[in-house]
Structures are given as C-alpha cells and as structure tokens.
Amino acid sequence: MLHTNTTRGWGIVIGTTLILLLMSASLVYGYTNTTWIDAYLALFDPTTSNKHLIIRDVRLPRALIAAFVGACLGVSGAIMQSITRNPLSSPSILGINAGASFFVVVGVVFLSVQSLQSYMWLSFAGATFAFLLVFILSSTGREGLTPLKLTLAGSAITALFTSFTQGLLVLNETALDQVLFWLAGSVANRPLELLFHALPYIIVALLIVFFRAKELNVLSIGDDVAVGLGQRTAWIKFTFGTCAVVLAGSAVAVAGPIGFVGIIIPHLIRSLVGLDHRWILPYSALGGAALLLIADIGSRYVLMPQELPVGVMTALIGVPFFIFVARRKLGI
Numbered sequence: 001m002l003h004t005n006t007t008r009g010w011g012i013v014i015g016t017t018l019i020l021l022l023m024s025a026s027l028v029y030g031y032t033n034t035t036w037i038d039a040y041l042a043l044f045d046p047t048t049s050n051k052h053l054i055i056r057d058v059r060l061p062r063a064l065i066a067a068f069v070g071a072c073l074g075v076s077g078a079i080m081q082s083i084t085r086n087p088l089s090s091p092s093i094l095g096i097n098a099g100a101s102f103f104v105v106v107g108v109v110f111l112s113v114q115s116l117q118s119y120m121w122l123s124f125a126g127a128t129f130a131f132l133l134v135f136i137l138s139s140t141g142r143e144g145l146t147p148l149k150l151t152l153a154g155s156a157i158t159a160l161f162t163s164f165t166q167g168l169l170v171l172n173e174t175a176l177d178q179v180l181f182w183l184a185g186s187v188a189n190r191p192l193e194l195l196f197h198a199l200p201y202i203i204v205a206l207l208i209v210f211f212r213a214k215e216l217n218v219l220s221i222g223d224d225v226a227v228g229l230g231q232r233t234a235w236i237k238f239t240f241g242t243c244a245v246v247l248a249g250s251a252v253a254v255a256g257p258i259g260f261v262g263i264i265i266p267h268l269i270r271s272l273v274g275l276d277h278r279w280i281l282p283y284s285a286l287g288g289a290a291l292l293l294i295a296d297i298g299s300r301y302v303l304m305p306q307e308l309p310v311g312v313m314t315a316l317i318g319v320p321f322f323i324f325v326a327r328r329k330l331g332i
Helices: 005-028 036-044 050-084 096-111 116-139 147-171 173-183 192-211 213-221 223-228 233-255 261-273 277-299 310-330
Strands: none
Touching: 005 036, 005 050, 005 261, 005 277, 036 050, 050 192, 050 213, 050 233, 050 261, 050 277, 096 116, 096 147, 096 173, 096 233, 116 147, 116 192, 116 233, 147 173, 192 213, 192 233, 192 277, 213 233, 213 277, 261 277, 261 310, 277 310
C-alpha cells in the first residue's frame, strides 16, 4: 500500500506514464503488423500509406476512447460503492447499462433512430432513468436504503430492462442488425465525434468529484456522523450520484454497455492507496483506463484475425473477481 502523499503522488505520475505507454501500444499492436516507428511517423510525419491510415484513423480514436471510457467507468464505480456503501455497486450492477441499452433499442424500433449521436442522448436518458428507478425502489420501506436492497433492486431492474431489450430485438430483426455492434460493448469503429460530444460532460463531472472528494471521506464514516459534522448528506449523495450517472452514461453512450470495470478497479485501488477518496478517485480513473486499454489490446489476439468486443474481455476478467468479492463479503 502507498502510505504517504509523496508516494501516492509519484504513483499518479507512474500511472499516467503507464496510460501513455498503453495508448502507444494500442497504436502498434493488432492484425496489421506495424512498428513503434510506424506509429511515430503516422502521428508526426504522416503519409497516405495503409499502415499510417490504420494507425491514425482507426487505432488512435480507439485508444483515446478506451482511455476515457475506462476512466469514466472506474470513477463512477468508486463513487457508487462509496455513496451506497456497497462493494458490489457499479454501472452494470445498478441497471445503468441495461437502462441505456433499452432506451437505445426503443429509439431504433419505435423512432427509427439511426445515428450514433442519437444513441448517445438515448443512452444518457436510459442511464439516468434506470439509476433513479433503482434508487427509489431500494429506498422504500422501513429500513430505507441498504446495500442489500440496492443490489437486489439493481439486479431486478437489470433483468427487467434486459428482457425488454431482448424481446424488442427478437420482434424486429432490422433493429437487431442495427444495434448489435453497439450492444456488444466495444471501442472499435467508434468515431471520435462521439467522444467529443460527451467530453464536456465528462470533464465537468470529473472536476467536480476530484475537487469535492473530501466530502466522500466524511460520508463514508456514516450518515449520522456526517450530519453531526454539519454535512448535508442528501445533497452530497445527490451531487456525487449525478456525476456518477453522467460518467457512466457517457461511457455507455460512446462505447456501449461494458461491464465489471466499475467493480474491479475501485477494489484494487483501495487496497493500494487506502480509503482516502482524494486519491481513490484519480487512481480509479487511471486504473479504469489501463484495464480497458489492456482488455482492448488483448481482444485483438484471442481470435485473430477476428476480434472480440472489449465488453467480452472485461466480462472474462470481471466475473471471477465479482464472485470472489461476493463470497468474501458474505463470508462463504
């Protein structure tokens, strides 16, 4: 564990360097054989050669999108686990991915939506609606919001929206062909314009949570203690919850539903830097970006020349980790 602020600061520098190296590796490795020199020339002295076009027009957007989407998922997962005090909370568990997917499919089937930009706004709406529904359902009753009720509500809403989505796609094969590539969760073949549309929201949300991260430290002690210290717990939860939904919704809007990054990364980061959210959140951004970049690079080699969607790769990594965390939490 990194115990001092100095070592944690150096960790940020090392992590940022690692992200840059992974992004560079994403430019180099894949089905088309290219070298590090090819990548350098494609960026700083480009020609019209096939290798340079692939690096500049295909792999560079892919690397940038993977880094930002992974950072959004890592930070949103850390926030959700903190404000709900549930170690299994994440965008995929709390119905955000399923809600976003359902709204996109509804838009395609009933509104004949075809553009990726329209997918983005539908994803935002679906992610927000699903999270609000889960939060309301898990807050009802005498005990109020509890980690168990939140997980159960999230699982139920996820199953509900997933069933509706599958039902609509079965009844409309045209819609299935149109959105299947998006529903798989992938950073490939995504135009940079999608990321540019979502980037202002991502930056604002990240700045808010980074600068106000100290409030999560007080909230993690317990609501009663936080209220006794003069904190407005409801406002804190609303602010951070909104930012988490914006980040998760942006990730889903750009890359489709990608699971398990929001579960894996916060657990690993807390074991590395402790419980101070001033460090957990930026480290989660770096960790999420690194995990998704690694998964994306690996997805190019598993079934070469075919490629696995990166969502499949994160699931292969995340399912065993999810089971391990759940068993340890329940003591079985």
